Amino acid sequence: MPVNTRSDAQRSRVLLVGAVGSLLTAGRVGFSVPELAAEAGVGVATAYRHFPTPQDAMQAFHRRAIEQLLEAFGAIGDGLAPAERFRRVCRTWVEQATQWGAAIRYIRSSQGFVERLAAGDESIVALHDTLAGVLDALARDGRSGEPDIGYAVLLWITIFDERVVYDLSEHRRWSVDEVTDRLTRAVAGALGLTV
């Protein structure tokens, strides 16, 4: 049987990215590539081939989290009223952030959202476009007070920061419902949305 190199490589990569999540959630922030390999159950050489530094692996984990968020947004489905769509996106975001917030709060770009957007950072552009679409629909429905969509998206992302979600659910012990309700109202108030 021939060795299926490509899917082996993909499998190792998925295991390594998953291991980043496990290590960070356990608070093992300063992990090395060999430690990552051990956690993932893959060889050290393989780990180095995918991720020359722990930073590369953490970046891949961050990107994966945003892709997962976008997939979850995609599953919300079309055909909803703009205000309902906004609320569903907010809820999905909190649900997702509750899953990987504990890990991802250790990883944050020092670059701002506007900066990464201008640089064409792929996952940031996709996230921006999705959220901008939701806000555009609200504006066309006469429910939006903030005409500067780029700024509106920045505020939304800032308020739904994974560290905020983590802080409120872990240290305030708020449920997903409570966090969703409060942060949704905060964003609506900040943007002058009628939802």
Add this chain to the structure above:
Amino acid sequence: MPVNTRSDAQRSRVLLVGAVGSLLTAGRVGFSVPELAAEAGVGVATAYRHFPTPQDAMQAFHRRAIEQLLEAFGAIGDGLAPAERFRRVCRTWVEQATQWGAAIRYIRSSQGFVERLAAGDESIVALHDTLAGVLDALARDGRSGEPDIGYAVLLWITIFDERVVYDLSEHRRWSVDEVTDRLTRAVAGALGLTV
């Protein structure tokens, strides 16, 4: 003349903390303690005595920035109407963040605000108390919609994140006035404040 050891040590410390700001503003994020010493113009042994690791030095820089922010808040003076005090605090914050935002965006605690508050982190407690005082005065003036002051302070701090201020001033080229105006309105909206 006797060597004034204590003030020498203080002077070195001030130089080292200042050098953290210069290095980070220049994007030299992964600096070593000897590099920090060179930037500050102090001996390497002295630098290690103050800060065994670069992380210790960055933490001191972060603490110093919050202290500077609190001093600036303190200079606003009493006797202002609650709404005017709120606006002045917002403006002072943007002015301050414009100064050290470029450096401080590289340093962020992975712990949330609520978590650090509960842990009794001194500068966080002081920042919380100052902002809570401003919000309390607004509430007594019948201008506050958010009765949960701890949550209100968290939202305020989240929206005035130094990376947001940096992003808007550097990458949107907004003036201090513009950033102040927009973020003040965002916080007021998020908290349901009438200011």
